[in-house]
Amino acid sequence: MSVYLSDRGENKFDVLIKARELAVYTIKITHNKNVFSDYDSVVNDLQKLGKDIFIGLWYANNCDLRTEPELRLQYQKKAIRDCYALLATIQLAQPLYHLKLKRVEYWSRMIINVRDLTRKWRDSDKKRIAS
Numbered sequence: 001m002s003v004y005l006s007d008r009g010e011n012k013f014d015v016l017i018k019a020r021e022l023a024v025y026t027i028k029i030t031h032n033k034n035v036f037s038d039y040d041s042v043v044n045d046l047q048k049l050g051k052d053i054f055i056g057l058w059y060a061n062n063c064d065l066r067t068e069p070e071l072r073l074q075y076q077k078k079a080i081r082d083c084y085a086l087l088a089t090i091q092l093a094q095p096l097y098h099l100k101l102k103r104v105e106y107w108s109r110m111i112i113n114v115r116d117l118t119r120k121w122r123d124s125d126k127k128r129i130a131s
Helices: 014-031 041-061 069-097 101-130
Strands: none
Touching (some): 014 041, 041 069, 041 101, 069 101
16 A cells, blocks of 8 residues: 655655755756856865765664664764855855855755754664663
């Protein structure tokens, strides 16, 4: 029996899917010459942060909570910090590249969603470790 999408709970892989979507979006948008006219350190930072968030969460997911709990939590914490850094870098990029507010809002919502899902995952892992 199938479950309506609206009735489904959060899946632990949702954060990985959303982080991958964020990384892909970030790479695609920064390669768009109509948006980012030149390739510089800000573009490099945007791309690196987008990839680092996804790869860090991928690493965290592959750490066994029973044998490597601290390493897993470290990857989760770094991904959360990288989300903040990506948000800040977008704020720098907005006036430099004359980014439209709608684009910045959409991109920021993607980042905040990944950050919040990562926090929930981290908090769930902390509870599991404590018990």
